[in-house]
Amino acid sequence: MTLTLRRVYHVTAFSWYAFVVKSLAAKDGEELPPGIFVYGGPWKYLTFLNLLLQMSFFGLAALNDLHLEKKSETTLSKWKDLLFSVFAFPVGMFVVLLFWSIFAFDRELVYPASIDAFFPPWMNHAMHTFVLPVLLGEVMVQPHVYPQTKHALAALGVVGLAYLSWIIWVYLSVGIWVYPLLGHFSTAGLGGFFVFNMSVVTLFYLLGDKLNSHVWTEFHSRKESKRG
Template sequence: MTPRPKGVYHISAFSWYAFVVMTLAAKDGEELPPGIFVYGGPWKYLTFLNLLLQMLFFGLAAVSDLQDEKNSNNTLNRCPDLIFSVFAFPVGMFVVVLFWAIFAYDRELVYPATIDTFLPPWINHAMHTFVLPLLLGEILVQPHAYPQTKNALATLGLVGIGYLFWILWVYFSAGIWVYPLLGHFSAVGLLGFFCFNMSVVTLLYLLGDKLNSSTKPQQRQKKKKKAK
């Protein structure tokens, strides 16, 4: 695609995420369902952290679009590639896949019905559904340079361990689990669930790499046609 449609896509996606985040921020002060924002507020939820991650990525991508293509190797232009490949795509897809899988089984384990009185259904879909088409659209709009797989997965693993420690910190500090589902596991079960989740994230990273690679030949053909 030409730079202009690409820029419009990035700005639109950034604006969408900014709107969703501001809508959630405006909920501060309203009557909350019991325990929803106890200790750590929304910062303990992977869904909210993912919203900020997606907003950061699309914001950086929009700024990068303003740069001269001749300077495509500078830090500002490489940063969106790194964030998208290692974090935005696998984490965003993980949030969508895991949330709806658990929600379909028993929503009370991950998104209790009491939250519906606080967050309207469209916000639920903004956080847990629309992330997927926006990420797939990004791959079609602009393929990204992926790092070495071992380095990317090592980084993802460290981030995953960091989030696990954050969840445990919240539990031992406030006596609540970030997600009700976690309270049903023993210590061994919790470790197994974490390993399972990291396996899913790994597969999603590899999926992103595969999809990204499959679009590159198409992009090259478009560039050749424009050059003729």
């Protein structure tokens, strides 16, 4: 894909996520269903944190596209690749898969019907659906350099533990689970659910690595064939 099209894609994606984040943040302070924004506001939801993550990645990608100094561009490129490969792709895919899996089973466990009156359908899909095609589009737009798997998984593990600690702190502080589903687990069950979730995120990291390699190996192979 040409640099111009890549720039357009990154700027468009960044602008979209900035709009969604602004729209969601504007809900803070409105008369919402009890407990939604109590203690921590939207910052306790993985969905909102993922939106910030996606916005940060595409902002960095757009900046990298526009930067002219080669040395700085290389540094930006390394951070861009790290952010996408280790966090943006696996976490974004995880949010989409887990949300809709639980929603299909019993939406009250993750997105109670009472929320529909405050968050229109487009916002729900912006948070939980459109993330997937945008990420797959990024895989097609440009290749990414992946770090060593052990380092990537260690970073994911640290971030996962940090988020688990945060939602437990919220519960201990106000007695409300960030997601109703968590209230159905025992302490051991909560630990098992966390391990399961981290396993899924790990699989998405490996999937991203495989997709990146496959798409861009095929791309370079076709280019070489045309030259020959």
